[in-house]
Amino acid sequence: MPQELRVYNTLTRKLEPFRPAEPGRVRMYVCGMTVYDYCHIGHARAMITFDVVVRWLRETGLDVTYVRNYTDVDDKIIARAAEAGEDPLALSARFIEALDEDVGRLGLLTPTHQPKVSEHIDDIIALVERIVERGHGYVVPAAEGAEGHDVFFSVRSFPRYGQLSGKNLDDQRAGERVDVDPRKRDPADFALWKAARPGEPSWPSPWGPGRPGWHIECSAMSMRYLGESFDIHGGGIDLVFPHHENEIAQSESGTGVHPFAHYWMHNGHLTMAHEKMSKSLGNIVRIRDILDEVPAEALRLLYVETHYRSPLPYSSARLVEAMAALDRLYHAREVLAEMASRPPAASAEELVRDLGEPAAQLHELASRFPERFAEAMNEDFNTSRAVALVYDLTRAVNRFGNNKKWRKRSAALAEPALAAFDLAGRVLGIGALEPEDWFRQVRERRLRAMGRSEAEVQALVDARVEARKARDWARADAIREELAELGVVLMDTADGTRWRMRVG
Numbered sequence: 182m183p184q185e186l187r188v189y190n191t192l193t194r195k196l197e198p199f200r201p202a203e204p205g206r207v208r209m210y211v212c213g214m215t216v217y218d219y220c221h222i223g224h225a226r227a228m229i230t231f232d233v234v235v236r237w238l239r240e241t242g243l244d245v246t247y248v249r250n251y252t253d254v255d256d257k258i259i260a261r262a263a264e265a266g267e268d269p270l271a272l273s274a275r276f277i278e279a280l281d282e283d284v285g286r287l288g289l290l291t292p293t294h295q296p297k298v299s300e301h302i303d304d305i306i307a308l309v310e311r312i313v314e315r316g317h318g319y320v321v322p323a324a325e326g327a328e329g330h331d332v333f334f335s336v337r338s339f340p341r342y343g344q345l346s347g348k349n350l351d352d353q354r355a356g357e358r359v360d361v362d363p364r365k366r367d368p369a370d371f372a373l374w375k376a377a378r379p380g381e382p383s384w385p386s387p388w389g390p391g392r393p394g395w396h397i398e399c400s401a402m403s404m405r406y407l408g409e410s411f412d413i414h415g416g417g418i419d420l421v422f423p424h425h426e427n428e429i430a431q432s433e434s435g436t437g438v439h440p441f442a443h444y445w446m447h448n449g450h451l452t453m454a455h456e457k458m459s460k461s462l463g464n465i466v467r468i469r470d471i472l473d474e475v476p477a478e479a480l481r482l483l484y485v486e487t488h489y490r491s492p493l494p495y496s497s498a499r500l501v502e503a504m505a506a507l508d509r510l511y512h513a514r515e516v517l518a519e520m521a522s523r524p525p526a527a528s529a530e531e532l533v534r535d536l537g538e539p540a541a542q543l544h545e546l547a548s549r550f551p552e553r554f555a556e557a558m559n560e561d562f563n564t565s566r567a568v569a570l571v572y573d574l575t576r577a578v579n580r581f582g583n584n585k586k587w588r589k590r591s592a593a594l595a596e597p598a599l600a601a602f603d604l605a606g607r608v609l610g611i612g613a614l615e616p617e618d619w620f621r622q623v624r625e626r627r628l629r630a631m632g633r634s635e636a637e638v639q640a641l642v643d644a645r646v647e648a649r650k651a652r653d654w655a656r657a658d659a660i661r662e663e664l665a666e667l668g669v670v671l672m673d674t675a676d677g678t679r680w681r682m683r684v685g
């Protein structure tokens with residue numbers, strides 16, 4: 182039995198055994214995007230991180246309720262809409278649609294619930310009322326230019342404030358800026374409810390027309406779907422302070438229930454290497470632009486190759502490496518499919534005995550894969566180690582598969598290796614396609630980037646076959662050169678000449 186799952190909890194700064202409050206069930210909330218622009222590669226890191234977390238929890242048999250919100254009411258949205266002369270909610274609706282499109286293309290699981298702030302104003306108002314009633318929030322007249330009242334959270338009323346981020350309220354005073362809102366009791370107090378300003382979206386409330394503060398949104402929406410205490414709260418590392426610190430303070434103050442969330446998980450930063458990006462990729466950061474250039478699996482692989490808590494260096498060179506790695510992986514899958522298609526001629530043990538080390542290595546890596554993969558994933562979702570196992574198996578398959586005679590009688594070795602790739606495909610979302618779909622995706626994108634069509638390449642390939650038949654070697658070689666310049670790799674097989682696009 183592999184060891185039980187351990188999760189790094191930001192709250193305790195320790196790896197802890199993962200024990201959901203209700204055995205067999207996991208309740209998980211992840212902060213979603215503030216929808217005022219297209220999704221970029223930084224957002225994708227959080228989404229892919231927690232997608233893999235959910236996939237692994239489900240793979241181990243847990244019933245996961247996964248909530249990821251859309252923040253569609255926010256200062257940034259209002260500012261962007263004002264610039265564009267657009268209604269803020271129309272602007273956010275537009276970017277929610279774009280986000281859903283990107284999420285679909287990335288192959289991410291659809292969360293169980295995807296609440297929008299604009300549809301949970303009643304829940305938010307009810308929570309703010311509870312916080313005020315319990316003496317943790319206070320109501321002040323709106324600042325000049327706004328109508329009604331603001332409601333602030335009193336950080337001093339919550340003794341555990343700072344437990345998540347390790348920040349101390351008194352230390353913060355030193356660096357405090359002078360232009361603190363005089364209506365606040367403490368400079369660190371934050372808005373639960375903001376009084377309406379002209380042109381901003383607003384809703385009626387006990388404090389006059391207004392809108393929620395950012396932090397309270399996630400508290401109200403997570404509690405709505407998961408209850409007052411749940412298992413995992415996730416998000417990017419930049420959300421630890423103040424967003425998650427404030428979420429804990431206001432949630433536990435409003436309900437009196439501790440803890441609001443048992444495990445706080447945070448993915449690390451994504452860093453852009455200061456490099457000149459390749460011409461084909463350009464200097465792009467939007468998910469949709471990258472997915473026009475490379476298949477989604479290449480991007481996913483780039484993310485899961487790094488442990489989720491480590492900084493992730495993003496570069497187009499790494500994306501090209503991921504493409505090449507997937508090419509090798511799908512080549513291995515093709516080899517295995519061919520092996521599996523033959524009638525079983527011998528047992529795995531007989532093959533290992535007869536064919537020696539390459540067979541033994543393939544057998545060992547494939548049959549022990551599920552256990553090693555589980556060990557890696559149970560160690561705080563160590564996808565980096567899990568990917569290394571996939572690479573080891575890929576190498577062993579390709580090494581073994583080089584021997585065409587062996588392939589014909591080794592169906593027994595193929596089955597566990599195919600099962601291993603399927604497991605990695607389900608959990609990591611890589612290697613999950615049919616090989617021909619992968620090679621087609623690569624081909625289509627490369628040809629599009631070069632302004633060439635498949636038919637043109639096929640015509641050249643056919644012309645070379647004709648030239649060879651006519652023993653016109655000079656012409657055959659010239660065509661091969663031309664194809665090589667296009668990045669076309671030719672494979673002369675018994676069934677004729679096949680071709681594929683080189684990556685990079």
Ligand SMILES: [Zn+2]
Pocket residue numbers: 211212213399424
């Ligand atoms: Zn949030």
